[in-house]
Amino acid sequence: KAGVTQTPRYLIKTRGQQVTLSCSPISGHRSVSWYQQTPGQGLQFLFEYFSETQRNKGNFPGRFSGRQFSNSRSEMNVSTLELGDSALYLCASSLNPDTQYFGPGTRLTVL
């Protein structure tokens, strides 16, 4: 079975721009979660989507948003980018609420 895929793998943006990241879950997985990973804060939960509905949300500002499509693919968007948004953004999919499998991540650099 193919794993979780994320596109693009690398992205460079400037402050004030917006960005959209994409995630394709493992086939059959309906839950998709997003995490931000930085050296200082580690892995932090952004939000989770299940059957096109946001089921859980972390403590991030409203500039961070996401959505899920009927085929379970998910996108996350960050508007008005700040330097501090530079991070590795990880997507994870799961069949049940527990075991999550991660993709390789999208490395976002904000200049």
Next chain:
Amino acid sequence: GESVGLHLPTLSVQEGDNSIINCAYSNSASDYFIWYKQESGKGPQFIIDIRSNMDKRQGQRVTVLLNKTVKHLSLQIAATQPGDSAVYFCAENIAGANSKLTFGKGITLSVRP
């Protein structure tokens, strides 16, 4: 608040020795725990998990121990190999939190040849 922490930031072991990576959690409501391994440039890779109704679970060369009394989790790697060099994270899931995992900061395991 809820938190998951690791006791040591780095661990250096000799190839062939056993490795033990420790983790503390603070939320007694947590009922599911996972260990992940992250290699440079890759996403976290699932290693092993354990539920709160268990004390021990074994996989291939890995064992996870859960001590709910002191809220402690450990990952034991037998016969550590160079390919085990990576950053290891423990994560917890709190009952009713759906798929929201809370991660520890991570510990780097370095295997000396």
